[in-house]
Amino acid sequence: MTTESILPSADAEHRPEPTVKRMLIGGRWVESLTGAWTDVTSPASRGQVLARVPEAGTGDVDRAVTAARTAWPAWRDQHFAGRQRMLLKIADLLELRAEELAQVTAADTGNAIRTQARPEVATLVDLFRYFGGVAGEVKGVTLPAGSTQLQYTRQEPLGVVGGILPWNSPLMIAGFKLPAALAAGNTVVLKAAEDAPLSILLLAEICQEVLPPGVLNVITGEGATAGEALVDHPGVDKVSFTGSTEVGRRIAQRAGSRLAHVSLELGGKNPSIVFPGDITDTLIEGLLLSSRVTRQGQSCTAGSRLFVHRDVHDEVVDRLADRIGSLHVGHPLDETSDIGAVINETQFRTIDQYLDEGLTDPRLTLELGGRPPQSGPLAEGYFHLPTLFTGADNSFRLAREEIFGPILMAIAWTDVDEVIQMANDSAYGLAAYVWSDDIHRAIDTAHRLEAGWVQVNQGGGQVVGQSYGGYKQSGIGREVSLEGMIAGFTQTKQVNVQLAVR
16 A cells, blocks of 8 residues: 555645555455445545545455355464464564554544554554464363363354444554454454545555465445445354444344344443542543543543532633643644544534534533634534533433534532432443542442443553443443453353263
8 A cells, every 4th residue: 555645635736646445355455346436535635535445245245254254264273373473473564564554544534643543553553462462362161070071161263253343443443353353263354434444454454464365354335235244144153343322233133133243332421520629630631531532522432421520610621621722623644733633524514413502502601612613724624623511411412422523511510429320321331430539439439330441530542451341332242351352252162071981
């Protein structure tokens, strides 16, 4: 891949012709059987086409699954050390091309290269190293059944895994799925997000240097065609999906109708609870980080419901608004940008609708942000400003629905039981954040929250090696850990052997 050819240019008269990319199926780069193509456009520059990719149909999905099924026996049956060496080699190659991956990611997704794209690539490298390192830990158990019985279990791979990726952090989410599935002995078909497939195709190019043909296959195209065909395909043993709860429900129904294995990492409307105490710079930086505004709010773990105790509410809101207001919204490839662009026009308009609701509600106070720029360089792309409202309670639609944009709602509280009830009063249960000087109070609160991942006095991203997933409508299954790999990508076989009677 020539990186320079897909990077967006501000000069409309000197933009290069879009690069033509192909899909990886059975070790070969191919066009779709339909002959159809999809334009991948720049979030930072409306209308600029970065590349053209094949629009896969059901026939393309079938040949990708067939290639993965053909490659599976040899991949499954080798000693784990062989898979381990390949995953670690891929990690080294990814690290060597980290800057190229980061630039493609920034161009593809609109995420700022300094604050988001480079850290995402670093996490991808760490995930390949981690799962390569634990490839030998997919172990069974031996039961003490006496001298005439050998009784043991085997953790065996599922077979062909279909991974369906989102557009907000495609490389990181691919890192949650791909190396774990491969380490456990599965082969994989990845369906890249139609709005951000380019970094996944570059990842496939790097992996192809190491993996046998058919072990990894990558298809591009629309979810309604290629994605559904992958979910429905009888040769896919497991569907691993990251995306919206609405789509996740449909995938669960379709895959469940044929009793395929399913894991779903879905949406979130995550509470961030601030107790009274000292308002330090560390607290404000933590709230900034957990808000995910530097990812344009396009994160399922964004702490967008900000519950602040009344004793400190005004100070926290003022200082947080000042800190967020100091961030620079700009082109994702600009090193000075803290915040990049929203992925596409549909998401841009959706965020606009929520903003209109907040800005026209007399009960709400706008503390920061507001409508997107109407003139200047930012008006040329899908740029929104980080926005903070106060005056809401937990019943407001802006406090209940996942916006997937840089909009925060600050809600005042006084009673611990009340704020925990409000935090749990949600269809979602993915992430939560607790901020307190009293560690005992913080841990007690963390234990009472209905969320799969709770952080206390910190707001960073997922930690490699720790299980990640949600409660309630935020998903099914766990990723990012050895335990998640074994539970999500293997099945248990019990073997009982009658030995010779002495």
